[in-house]
Amino acid sequence: MSWYLNSGPESDVVISSRIRLARNIKNIPFPSRINKEQAAEVIKEVKKAIFENDAFKNDFLFLNMDDITSIEKQAMVERHLISPELAAGNNECGVIVSRDEKISIMVNEEDHLRIQCLYPGMQIDAAWELCDKIDSILSRNIDIAFDVNYGYLTCCPTNLGTGMRASLLLHLPALAMTGHIGKILSLCGKLGISVRGFYGEHSQAIGNMFQISNQVTLGNSESDIRINVKNIGKQIIDSERSLRNEMYSQNPYRFEDRIYRSLGILSSSRIMTTEESLKRLSDVRLGVDMGIIKDIDKKVLNEILIFIQPANLQKLFGKPMSADERDIIRAEVIRNKLAKT
Amino acid sequence: MSWYLNSGPESDVVISSRIRLARNIKNIPFPSRINKEQAAEVIKEVKKAIFENDAFKNDFLFLNMDDITSIEKQAMVERHLISPELAAGNNECGVIVSRDEKISIMVNEEDHLRIQCLYPGMQIDAAWELCDKIDSILSRNIDIAFDVNYGYLTCCPTNLGTGMRASLLLHLPALAMTGHIGKILSLCGKLGISVRGFYGEHSQAIGNMFQISNQVTLGNSESDIRINVKNIGKQIIDSERSLRNEMYSQNPYRFEDRIYRSLGILSSSRIMTTEESLKRLSDVRLGVDMGIIKDIDKKVLNEILIFIQPANLQKLFGKPMSADERDIIRAEVIRNKLAKT
Numbered sequence: 001m002s003w004y005l006n007s008g009p010e011s012d013v014v015i016s017s018r019i020r021l022a023r024n025i026k027n028i029p030f031p032s033r034i035n036k037e038q039a040a041e042v043i044k045e046v047k048k049a050i051f052e053n054d055a056f057k058n059d060f061l062f063l064n065m066d067d068i069t070s071i072e073k074q075a076m077v078e079r080h081l082i083s084p085e086l087a088a089g090n091n092e093c094g095v096i097v098s099r100d101e102k103i104s105i106m107v108n109e110e111d112h113l114r115i116q117c118l119y120p121g122m123q124i125d126a127a128w129e130l131c132d133k134i135d136s137i138l139s140r141n142i143d144i145a146f147d148v149n150y151g152y153l154t155c156c157p158t159n160l161g162t163g164m165r166a167s168l169l170l171h172l173p174a175l176a177m178t179g180h181i182g183k184i185l186s187l188c189g190k191l192g193i194s195v196r197g198f199y200g201e202h203s204q205a206i207g208n209m210f211q212i213s214n215q216v217t218l219g220n221s222e223s224d225i226r227i228n229v230k231n232i233g234k235q236i237i238d239s240e241r242s243l244r245n246e247m248y249s250q251n252p253y254r255f256e257d258r259i260y261r262s263l264g265i266l267s268s269s270r271i272m273t274t275e276e277s278l279k280r281l282s283d284v285r286l287g288v289d290m291g292i293i294k295d296i297d298k299k300v301l302n303e304i305l306i307f308i309q310p311a312n313l314q315k316l317f318g319k320p321m322s323a324d325e326r327d328i329i330r331a332e333v334i335r336n337k338l339a340k341t
Numbered sequence: 342m343s344w345y346l347n348s349g350p351e352s353d354v355v356i357s358s359r360i361r362l363a364r365n366i367k368n369i370p371f372p373s374r375i376n377k378e379q380a381a382e383v384i385k386e387v388k389k390a391i392f393e394n395d396a397f398k399n400d401f402l403f404l405n406m407d408d409i410t411s412i413e414k415q416a417m418v419e420r421h422l423i424s425p426e427l428a429a430g431n432n433e434c435g436v437i438v439s440r441d442e443k444i445s446i447m448v449n450e451e452d453h454l455r456i457q458c459l460y461p462g463m464q465i466d467a468a469w470e471l472c473d474k475i476d477s478i479l480s481r482n483i484d485i486a487f488d489v490n491y492g493y494l495t496c497c498p499t500n501l502g503t504g505m506r507a508s509l510l511l512h513l514p515a516l517a518m519t520g521h522i523g524k525i526l527s528l529c530g531k532l533g534i535s536v537r538g539f540y541g542e543h544s545q546a547i548g549n550m551f552q553i554s555n556q557v558t559l560g561n562s563e564s565d566i567r568i569n570v571k572n573i574g575k576q577i578i579d580s581e582r583s584l585r586n587e588m589y590s591q592n593p594y595r596f597e598d599r600i601y602r603s604l605g606i607l608s609s610s611r612i613m614t615t616e617e618s619l620k621r622l623s624d625v626r627l628g629v630d631m632g633i634i635k636d637i638d639k640k641v642l643n644e645i646l647i648f649i650q651p652a653n654l655q656k657l658f659g660k661p662m663s664a665d666e667r668d669i670i671r672a673e674v675i676r677n678k679l680a681k682t
Contacts, residue, residue, distance in 0.1 A: 257610055260610060260611055261609055264606050264609025266605075267605055268601040268604055268605025269598055269601060269605065270595075270601055271598040
């Protein structure tokens with residue numbers, strides 16, 4: 001089952017936890033300076049390490065970027081399995097993904113290896129453990145570039161040291177609606193945490209989703225980084241929760257009106273843009289999380305969040321569609337998925 | 342059963358037909374110059390004529406304006422059973438209404454008698470026949486002021502002659518949305534027909550409802566007036582219908598999106614103003630009339646149209662409410678009535 005169909009702790013605010021490790025192979029140039037043969041060699045080594053491992057081989061799939069359509073690539077970008085950079089790559093590059101989409105290993109992106117683990121809810125430690133396990137297996141088979149002073153060597157110096165990025169995807173409607181998010185953003189910056197809107201820029205993040213992650217990878221241990229992200233995450237979670245309750249108790253009808261109107265529109269509309277659906281799904285998610293809407297399973301919301309995106313929508317329908325056609329099909333997909341609950 | 346719960350011909354565009362006759366009693370001053378005793382005498386005579394008639398007495402109710410609450414009065418204004426002027430009257434004045442609310446006879450409004458008959462759909466002739474029947478019964482018992490040259494004598498000279506106003510309440514969303522209504526309005530003026538927004542002014546009629554009626558009562562026969570209003574009504578109906586079909590065929594998804602969103606919002610919202618509900622009910626009515634929405638009975642829409650108005654809402658709930666409270670209860674009433682269909 002796909003990871004996003006499971007639930008995790010603190011999932012009223014935390015949508016997902018993610019750990020990403022950057023790794024490179026000793027004595028092979030970084031992908032930006034690699035030749036075709038060397039790139040092919042990287043792929044071969046990584047595939048060997050994963051697919052010759054009995055515990056892993058049946059759960060993983062290798063996809064060479066040259067072999068898949070642009071819609072398929074874009075769909076993987078939307079599912080956060082690969083980066084836009086990998087999708088645009090024209091050298092030998094690809095990705096190894098687990099069937100539940102929890103694990104993805106990009107090969108020949110900015111670094112030779114980008115190992116990512118995604119978990120629902122607040123599960124940074126679980127994501128770390130899984131990432132670390134994959135890293136250990138790869139390290140046993142591949143000679144990883146490591147320096148005593150600089151730690152793991154990476155193409156971009158901002159990834160040196162641990163090569164680790166720990167991030168939380170947070171749903172912060174109350175902080176965003178009240179504008180309090182601004183304070184949080186500047187505070188995070190001071191504490192070494194970067195924040196970006198998951199869709200759109202900070203100030204106008206669509207769908208009220210924000211991703212926080214560590215800015216620095218060098219000079220802190222993996223454990224320190226995780227603790228820092230978790231602690232700041234917990235403070236943001238607390239602020240968001242108390243603000244939700246405050247807003248609700250100040251004017252419950254106004255609050256419920258907003259939520260139910262969004263549900264009514266999602267359940268009825270015939271034309272729906274990605275932007276509007278993210279906005280309205282945020283309201284409905286808030287309603288479910290606050291116990292106002294009782295008959296909708298959040299798994300359905302997570303599923304919708306993925307399938308409404310342009311490439312996944314086209315993949316679902318098995319054909320390329322214009323933006324206008326997508327808006328019509330998107331409305332239909334949302335109506336059908338909500339009607340089933 | 343209340344008249345608005347029945348259906349009539351051309352009801353995809355015509356909500357109701359109305360005939361109103363102005364009559365006065367010979368040798369008694371017009372209500373603006375009447376004294377209390379004379380006013381009481383008018384009421385007595387009219388009540389006698391109606392309640393001593395075997396065919397009528399059980400179907401009618403007399404309400405003295407002094408005896409009912411201001412919410413009750415306002416509710417009757419909203420149901421178009423009495424005018425705001427009668428509701429505000431402080432002399433002896435009242436109304437005789439039939440139980441189905443099809444007939445109302447205002448006593449001591451601007452004239453001694455204002456006989457009104459309301460029918461659903463395009464039924465001007467039926468409304469006229471009923472009005473004429475009431476008029477005949479009253480005339481048999483009461484000495485009506487009539488002049489050979491000026492016809493029925495009325496307080497305001499604009500009502501002289503027939504004393505008749507024939508009107509149609511039309512739902513014209515396509516003409517209003519496209520702005521074509523402007524042309525219709527000016528054309529009507531040239532043809533002796535006045536148009537007013539049923540709620541709000543011409544240019545910004547809320548709920549896209551417009552009432553057309555004859556401007557002149559003198560110099561034309563009752564039959565000519567009816568024919569003129571019907572003919573112009575039919576031309577407007579044709580324009581509205583062809584414009585609806587044109588708009589729909591140009592972009593069916595856009596058209597249905599608007600309709601279903603309004604239905605979704607009406608079925609879900611927790612706060613709903615009168616103005617917004619009229620606007621959204623217009624969309625839903627259009628959807629039902631065009632066969633897009635199939636599972637909603639238009640009777641329910643007609644019922645909602647009455648019960649969402651401020652005084653009727655308060656009457657329904659049996660207590661005075663602030664505007665904010667009404668918006669909450671209005672949303673609830675609409676949800677409940679729609680959920681039943």
